[in-house]
Amino acid sequence: MRLEVSLAQKLSLQLKLAPQIIQSIEILQLPALSLQELVETALSENEALERVDDATPEVSAEEEAAPAPSENNGRDGEEVEAIADTLDRLERLEAAADRDWQDFGRRRAAGGGEDPKFEAMNNTAAATTSLQDTIYEQFILLDPDEDDRAIGRQIIFSLDENGFLAYPLEEILETPELRSRFTLQDLERVLAMVQRLEPKGVGARNLQEALLLQLDRGDPDRELKERIIRDHLLDVNKNKLPKVARDLNIPVPKVRDLVGEIAALDPRPGSKVGGDRNAYIHPDVVVEWRDGRYEILLEDSFFPRIRVSPQYKEILSNSDDPRVKDYVRKKLESAKWLVDAIQQRQNTLYRVCEEVFRVQRDYLDYGESHLRPLKMQEIADRVGIHVSTVSRAIADKWVQTPRGIVPLKYFFTGGAETNDGETMSRLSVKQRVKDIIQGEDPKNPLSDEQVADMLKQQGLDIARRTVTKYRKALKIPSSRQRREWD
Secondary structure (H helix, E strand, O other): OOOOOOOOOOOOOOOOOOHHHHHHHHHHHOOHHHHHHHHHHHHHHOOOEEEEOOOOOOOOHHHHHOOOOOOOOHHHHHHHHHHHHHHHHHHHHHHHHHHHHHHHHHHHHOOOOOOHHHHHHHOOOOOOOOHHHHHHHHHHHOOOOHHHHHHHHHHHOOEOOOOOEOOOHHHHHOOOOOOOOOOHHHHHHHHHHHOOOOOOOOOOOOHHHHHHHOOOOOOOOHHHHHHHHHHOHHHHHOOOHHHHHHHHOOOHHHHHHHHHHHHOOOOOOOOOOOOOOOOOOOOOEEEEEEOOEEEEEEOOOOOOEEEEOHHHHHHHHHOOOHHHHHHHHHHHHHHHHHHHHHHHHHHHHHHHHHHHHHHOHHHHHHOHHHOOOEOHHHHHHHHOOOHHHHHHHHOOOEEEEOOEEEEHHHHOEOEEEEOOOOEEEHHHHHHHHHHHHHOOOOOOOOOHHHHHHHHHHOOEOOOHHHHHHHHHHOOOOOHHHHOOOO
């Protein structure tokens, strides 16, 4: 077989998105707070963008589209010269940075002295507020000796985000820093030190230990609670309170009170410590009742209004320096893309919400039980856009309604058919299941079969297994677990 090299032509079609289209897609998906951050960053990086406020002179659409005047004034000339100077400085800085980097590379390759600034940056720990750092700071205050500090560091940084020990002590003992130096008893002793730190329950190896660590030593019922946690958690989960009462030789009401106090303990003791755990929700859309009708408002007042700088357009027309013209042109194009993309985002979001609440008007009037089934394709057809555009428009967006603040995707759901041929959204059915269970006799709770029968009486024919599925999705216990004992 002969091998040879040859040239061949191949014709193919490829779809590539222009940068401005990609930018428009990304901006459409951004929630309000992220868009605000993007705008602030753009204002700081692109001088062709300017903030619009009440004092900013208005520019008409004709002036916006018209070419800039050709006459040059002193101020424009100064700005052109300033831009040229800036470009010169950037070129000199880039050249100097390139030389410094080459020198640094040669020093590293030659094995010479390390760059002290580079090493200092590499050895500077980033600021953090993790759970592990919080626990370790408390541990150091106990003034442990060098050996206990080494063990404590391994244990503490083996905690997961909920404060539980993620690995067995036997496995931690095999780490290079501890191997052959300590015994399992040493680790047990230091773990006990860690388990005395705040928040109570950290360092536990399982749920039972986490709950036991949180019990108050001065609690007169501590022994009974310990016995419930050690021996009867499964019985409590199955609501077998009479069995627990017989085993502990106490009345059922006493067991119920003890279980209530145990339930108030934190099953994930470390989850509220460390990191940025505050979730800030700012609605992108507000629906308000005004003048006898619901009005849709885009919540954009908190991030800056921007426009393309007319002054920079004049600079582009008046400059004769090709470098300046190229620099300014790129800045203007970037600014215009951003302004257009934001306007398109707002327009698309408004049109989508307008159709959503045209369909979901009953939700605004009466609440969740009146949600209608709705698919994204239906809104896409009504607005005249692609279904993927609807999906991006509602992504990570929240809406403030008279019924509360909810994500926009909340209004898109499938449905179940009623006896008269109409369809009802799954959320509406779930709400009906919830309402029926909330109205039951707690001493004789309804089975899923009974809930299904009651829904049929309301004209909604769904199977018992569907009721079970919705009940579990609502995190409602079974009828056995819901029963209240005397």
